[in-house]
Structures are given as C-alpha cells and as structure tokens.
Amino acid sequence: METRTALVRRARAINRTLAATYPDARCELDFCNPLELLVATILSAQSTDKRVNLVTPAVFARYPNAAAYAAAERETLEQLIHPTGFFRAKSDALIKLGAALVERFGGEVPGRLKDLVTLPGVGRKTANVVLGNAFDVPGITTDTHFMRLSARFGWSDSAKPDVVEAEVGSLFPRSDWTQLSHNVIWHGRRCCHARRPACGACPVARLCPSYGEGPTDPKVAVKLLREPRG
C-alpha cells in the first residue's frame, strides 16, 4: 500500500513530467472574454473543443453580450450550435443564462464559484474552467479526461467529480490546480486515450500503476499517437 507521502510525491512527479512534455498545455477553446469562454464551455459538453471552435465565431458575432443571448430566437441559436449536440438543452441554457446574467449580475460574468454555479447550464466543471482561464482563480477541471486519468494514476478511485476534485486537489498546492488540469487533459487527449491508451509512448509510464492497460510496444504506441483511436 502506497503511503500518503509517496502518493503526493508521485503525483507531483507526474505533473512535472507532463508539464515538461506539454509546455504549451492550455485551454483549447477559442475565446476573447469571460462570456465567450462561458458559452464555449457550455457548448463543449459531450463534444470536442475542435467542434465547438467551429461554431463559436458565428455565435459570438451574433450574440455579443448577455442581453443578446436573453433576446435570442431559439431556432436561430439552435441552428448555430447544432453540430455540438444537445442543441435544445444548450440553447435553452444559453438563453436563460443571458437573462440571469442581466437580471442578477449586471450583464457581467461573475468571478466566484459560488455565483457561477447558480447560473443556468453552469455546473462545477464549467465554473472551474471559467475561473481558471478567465479570472486566474485556481480550479480543477474534472472533465471526462481528468476523471479517467485520475483513476489510472491512482490519484482517486471515486466516480464522483466533486470527490475527485477534492482528493486530487489535496495532493497539489492550489496554485498548481489550473495548470495541472491542462496538463492532465492534454495528456488524456494526446496519449492516455479512453480506448487503447498509448502506454508504450507514455512519458509517465514509470510512475503509473495502470501501465500496461494499453499497448506497451513503442511502435504500436507511436502509431496510436497519430491515429488516436481505433
């Protein structure tokens, strides 16, 4: 059984290695202000950031502020965001979000977790993305990648995002939380895939209790890095 001290050391070593491997790790959603990031993050639910970035330019141009979302025609908005999936629930959330921002926050996106999670369509994960990337407030993004890698790294065995957030957060200083999220998510997207993780090409294989879950042959692994899934 790994001691707490050893777990903390191993977790931080993994993060250091990931940081060195992915020096450009950051939020991959395109945005120019907090509202744009908030909208893009809501659209990213069960979608890829690449797909979100494809639709957001038209969305941001048509709805430049909170009041514009509040006054949006449902059908128009649904058509603009359609490729991201869940278009009915998302358009509904964005319209109600605009109204809530105008009514309760003077049309501005609040910079506190407590306020953000009261907004329609905004859960803890979305709130932490906005805090970390638009307000420089440390936050752990427990998205699908972070959940999967936390389990594989042995950082948390919980299936509940808020528990994982607390347990993994306790392994790192607050100031590391946002960049940790980016490092882990980048590694999840590029190497530690949900299906057939490229263990043979993984920079933290030595530190990972799940090493061997995917192919360990370096040649096979390197192929997986280019053709991520199959």
Added chain:
DNA sequence: ATCCCGAGGG
C-alpha cells in the same frame, strides 16, 4: 459500438 473539457431533472 464508443467516446467527446456535462448539467438538470426525477
């Protein structure tokens, strides 16, 4: 068939 930077409702 499985997965993608989830949230809300029952």
Added chain:
DNA sequence: CCCTCTGGAT
C-alpha cells in the same frame, strides 16, 4: 442514485 439529452468522429 439513476436517467435523458444529441451530433459527429473513429
């Protein structure tokens, strides 16, 4: 706690 909402890539 479960379920549902949705499209597109692989």
